[in-house]
Amino acid sequence: MRTVSNESQNDLEKCAWNYVGGLEQEKIQLLEDSPTGKLKYFFVPYLSQNMWIDIPISLMYTFIPLSAQLMYFSLCENIYNGFEKDLFDIFCAPWLIIHYFLYHAVFFVQYIYCRAAVNIEMSSLQKVLEEVAEIDLVGDPEAWRRIAFRVNRCFANKKYNNPIFYDGEQCRRFFLREILRPIESGSYYIAWFYEERLIKTYCEDESNRMLAERAIANYKKSIEDFDDLSEIDKEKDRTDRLFERFHIIAMNIVFCLGLIGIASFLLMTLAVILVPICYSIFNAIFNPSPSSS
Numbered sequence: 001m002r003t004v005s006n007e008s009q010n011d012l013e014k015c016a017w018n019y020v021g022g023l024e025q026e027k028i029q030l031l032e033d034s035p036t037g038k039l040k041y042f043f044v045p046y047l048s049q050n051m052w053i054d055i056p057i058s059l060m061y062t063f064i065p066l067s068a069q070l071m072y073f074s075l076c077e078n079i080y081n082g083f084e085k086d087l088f089d090i091f092c093a094p095w096l097i098i099h100y101f102l103y104h105a106v107f108f109v110q111y112i113y114c115r116a117a118v119n120i121e122m123s124s125l126q127k128v129l130e131e132v133a134e135i136d137l138v139g140d141p142e143a144w145r146r147i148a149f150r151v152n153r154c155f156a157n158k159k160y161n162n163p164i165f166y167d168g169e170q171c172r173r174f175f176l177r178e179i180l181r182p183i184e185s186g187s188y189y190i191a192w193f194y195e196e197r198l199i200k201t202y203c204e205d206e207s208n209r210m211l212a213e214r215a216i217a218n219y220k221k222s223i224e225d226f227d228d229l230s231e232i233d234k235e236k237d238r239t240d241r242l243f244e245r246f247h248i249i250a251m252n253i254v255f256c257l258g259l260i261g262i263a264s265f266l267l268m269t270l271a272v273i274l275v276p277i278c279y280s281i282f283n284a285i286f287n288p289s290p291s292s293s
Contacts, residue, residue, distance in 0.1 A: 032167035058103040065261040071268040132215040137222035144168030
């Protein structure tokens with residue numbers, strides 16, 4: 001853990017911001033300022049990365065139950081004399097298309113949810129907390145936009161080739177959800193990602209914990225005279241929690257459907273092997289050939 005923290009600190013030192021003439025000379029540029037900003041933030045990374053993973057997975061989820069259906073009709077054809085299968089009913093194009101796009105849409109929504117929620121790494125998290133702890137959240141009308149811009153600008157290199165935040169509001173919601181909520185609940189489980197793994201040990205380091213508490217203190221200082229803003233934050237937090245529950249339920253349903261499809265495929269595979277054997281044995285016992293008698 002200490003090694004990871006040192007690496008993150010080195011990253012922060014490399015991208016330290018130099019003030020020249022004050023904040024007014026810092027031109028804030030975020031994707032929300034562009035007419036195609038949402039397209040660049042959500043869809044371009046998906047088309048270049050995740051889509052090529054989602055396509056084969058969606059096809060797999062589509063053809064596994066189809067294979068089970070094919071095995072079922074083949075089994076019936078071998079056991080029941082005169083049974084005829086209609087391939088048009090099996091290879092029903094509308095059914096296959098709907099099945100495929102249903103899975104693909106679910107995977108796409110999962111990507112959009114994760115992208116909007118922001119999966120952040122240690123160095124980016126450190127930068128966010130340092131900025132929130134130091135910036136004037138009351139006197140600067142564009143404070144959260146400025147924080148988002150600095151984090152994006154700081155890590156705009158090969159490793160972070162996509163902006164971390166789309167706009168200032170997303171940055172603020174991230175702070176409330178991932179930083180303020182764990183601290184106020186007493187869990188201190190501030191999450192960050194390391195090599196695609198979710199880790200909730202950020203506050204185990206005392207300096208990291210103190211930085212998070214400084215950032216929260218500065219945020220609370222900025223809203224102590226604004227009761228309406230505090231109520232809005234609470235309402236948005238309830239909305240976020242509700243959406244999180246809905247997202248978890250939806251993903252569990254899709255996961256269960258996938259398990260049912262795989263289970264049916266395995267069951268039919270076993271049936272295709274065992275049923276003809278059992279059928280032959282019972283047929284030999286109860287319907288012996290004339291020569292054997």
